[in-house]
Amino acid sequence: MGKFDKYEGCGKVLVCPVCGDALQLGGPQVRSLVCSVGHSFDLAKQGYVNLYRGKPINEYTKESFQERQVILQRGMYAHLLEEICSFLRKTLESGMDSVEKKVLVDAGCGEGYYTREIAQQFDHLQLYGTDLSRDSIQLAAGTANGMGAGPAEIKWFVSDISKLPVADGSVDYVLDIFTSANYQEFQRVLGEEGYLIKIIPGEGHVKELREAAKDQLYHKEYKERKGAAVFAEQFELVEQKIVSRTFSVSPEERDIFIRMTPLLFAVDKSKIDWSTVTEITVEGELLIGKKKR
Ligand SMILES: [Zn+2]
Numbered sequence: 001m002g003k004f005d006k007y008e009g010c011g012k013v014l015v016c017p018v019c020g021d022a023l024q025l026g027g028p029q030v031r032s033l034v035c036s037v038g039h040s041f042d043l044a045k046q047g048y049v050n051l052y053r054g055k056p057i058n059e060y061t062k063e064s065f066q067e068r069q070v071i072l073q074r075g076m077y078a079h080l081l082e083e084i085c086s087f088l089r090k091t092l093e094s095g096m097d098s099v100e101k102k103v104l105v106d107a108g109c110g111e112g113y114y115t116r117e118i119a120q121q122f123d124h125l126q127l128y129g130t131d132l133s134r135d136s137i138q139l140a141a142g143t144a145n146g147m148g149a150g151p152a153e154i155k156w157f158v159s160d161i162s163k164l165p166v167a168d169g170s171v172d173y174v175l176d177i178f179t180s181a182n183y184q185e186f187q188r189v190l191g192e193e194g195y196l197i198k199i200i201p202g203e204g205h206v207k208e209l210r211e212a213a214k215d216q217l218y219h220k221e222y223k224e225r226k227g228a229a230v231f232a233e234q235f236e237l238v239e240q241k242i243v244s245r246t247f248s249v250s251p252e253e254r255d256i257f258i259r260m261t262p263l264l265f266a267v268d269k270s271k272i273d274w275s276t277v278t279e280i281t282v283e284g285e286l287l288i289g290k291k292k293r
Contacts, residue, residue: 013103137157175197216272
C-alpha cells in the first residue's frame with residue numbers, strides 16, 4: 001500500500017476547507033487532495049494533509065512530546081483508553097452487519113495516542129485524527145507509520161476544530177479527549193446515530209500535585225462539574241463515569257507531570273517541596289452523548 005492510498009475515498013468525510021466540496025486523491029503524481037473546483041492540498045511525506053488555511057500553530061516542542069511519550073507508554077492513561085474502547089466495542093458489535101466501516105474523528109488528537117491505540121484494537125473503523133498544531137500531526141503521522149498496518153491507515157489532517165473540513169452528518173464517533181469542545185461543530189458533523197465521546201479531568205486528577213502546590217493555587221478544587229453540565233445541555237447524556245487510577249511515580253515521572261499540567265503553569269515551582277509526591281492519580285470523567293432530537 002502506498003503512503004497516500006489511505007486517502008482513497010476520503011471525500012465522504014473530508015471536504016475542501018475553501019469551498020466545502022468533497023476532496024479526493026489527485027494532482028500531479030497523485031500526491032494531493034483536490035476538490036472539483038480545483039483547490040488542492042498537498043499530502044506531506046509523513047502521510048498527513050494540512051487543511052488549515054491560517055498560519056500554522058506549532059505549540060509542542062520535541063522535548064515535551066518525548067516527555068509525554070514516557071508517561072503514555074508507561075500506560076498512565078491506558079485506563080481511560082480502555083473505557084473508550086469498551087464503549088466502541090459495545091456499540092460496534094451491534095452494527096457488525098453493516099458493510100461500511102464506521103467513521104471516528106479524533107478532534108484535537110495531539111500526537112495521536114488514542115487514535116493509534118484504537119487502530120490497534122479495531123478493524124471496523126475508519127480513523128481520522130485532527131489537530132490545529134501541525135507539529136502534533138506530524139509527530140502523530142510519523143509515529144504511526146512505524147507501527148504496522150492498522151495505525152498506518154489513520155488519516156491525519158491539520159484543521160481548526162471550530163471549523164472542521166468534514167461533511168455534515170458523516171461521522172459516527174467524535175472523540176474529544178482533554179481538549180476544548182466545539183459542540184455546535186460536533187453536532188453538525190455527527191450522523192443521527194453518532195456519539196460524542198468526551199473526557200474532562202476528574203475532580204481527583206493529579207490531586208497529589210495540587211495538594212503540594214495548594215498554597216499557591218487560587219482555586220483549590222477543579223471546577224469541572226460545570227463541564228459535565230454544559231455537555232448535558234448540548235447532548236443527550238448516555239454514559240457518565242469517573243475513571244481513576246493512582247500510580248506510584250519515580251521523581252522523573254513526577255517532574256514530567258509537574259511540567260505538563262496546565263493548572264501548574266502559573267505556579268512558582270521552585271518554592272514547592274515536591275519530594276513528598278510519590279503517587280499521582282490520573283482521573284478523567286467520561287461523558288458520552290447522542291445528538292438531541
Ligand atoms: Zn474547493
